[in-house]
Amino acid sequence: MEKLRGRYRLHRFAPRHAAPFADTPLPGVSAVEFQRQLMDGFQQGMQKGFEQGLAEGHEQGREEGRQKGQDDGYRDGYAEGSLAGQKAGLMQFTEAAAPLEAIASQLNDFMAHAQRKQRDDLLQLVGKVTRQVIRCELALQPTQLLALVEEAITALPSTPESLHVYLSTDEFNRxxxxxxxxxxxxxxxxxxxxxxxxxxxxxxxSELDIGCGHRLSQCMNVLKETLAPESDDA
Structure with a gap:
């Protein structure tokens, strides 16, 4: 700063470099030529920017398309592969289960046969034991047959004119x-x-069968139906 008459004023420094003027023609270049060069530079810059933008846009679009195609392909491929895998797995399971189903069917047949045999054996045993008990009871108390005879005669709708009761020879004698x-x-x-x-x-x-064998047969039929109702219904 300089001091002048007791007052101060700001000192302005000259710029170190003069600012170039873009619109000022270069020495030796006419204004028309300068304007043409300026337009050519502008066109070149614009063309270069367009080409660069087009290339970048093309690259970006290609990358986005590749990524989208990859995502869509992965999704579609996963769905198709999953469905194909399920079908193949089901087919393999069916093929692998076929022998097991055959074994299970054979086992069911065997169990059903075993149950039928057990039922038949049990019925035969019950019938055999019951007949033996009946023989013993009739041998000890032969008059038990008279109760059956009296029950049957009482159940007749009317008193018959002719009536005969037939027994085995041994029981008749007793x-x-x-x-x-x-x-x-x-x-x-x-x-x-x-x-x-x-x-x-x-x-x-009429003729009535009131023997123990007939009654036993009826009881055995009821017992058979009780032991295997499903088999009898089938």
Whole structure:
């Protein structure tokens, strides 16, 4: 700063470099030539910028398209591969399970056969034991057949004019010794054709089988249905 008459003023420094003027023609170049060069430079810059932008846009679009195609291909390929894998897995499982299904079917048949055999064996055993018990009871108390005869005669709708009761020979002899009055009252008669425990009532209108074998057969049928209702229904 310089001091002038007791006052101060700002000192302005000259610029170190003069600012170039873009619109000022270069020495030796006319204004028209300068303007043409300026326009050529502008066109070149514009063309270069356009080409660069086009190249960058093309590269960016190609990259985006590649990425989108990759994503779409991955998604579609995953879906198709998953579906194909499921079908192939199901086919392999079906093929692998076929022998097991055959074994299971054979096992079911075997179990069903075993159950039927057990049922038949049980029925045979029950029938055999029951017949043996009936023989023993009739041998000890032959008059038990008379209760069956009385029950059947009472159930008749009317008193028949002709009535004959047939028993096995052995049981007739036992009853004749134990209850001779009943033998005469009901016209009990021996029959060599009837086995032990059997009894038939013959009237002028009908013939009734009231023997133990017939009753046992009915009981065994009920027992058979009870043991295997599903097999009988099938």
């Amino acid at each position: 009853i004749q010794n134990a209850a001779p009055a009943k033998v005469k009252e009901w016209s009990l008669m021996p029959s060599a054709e009837l086995p032990a425990g059997e009894c038939r009532i013959v009237t002028d209108q």
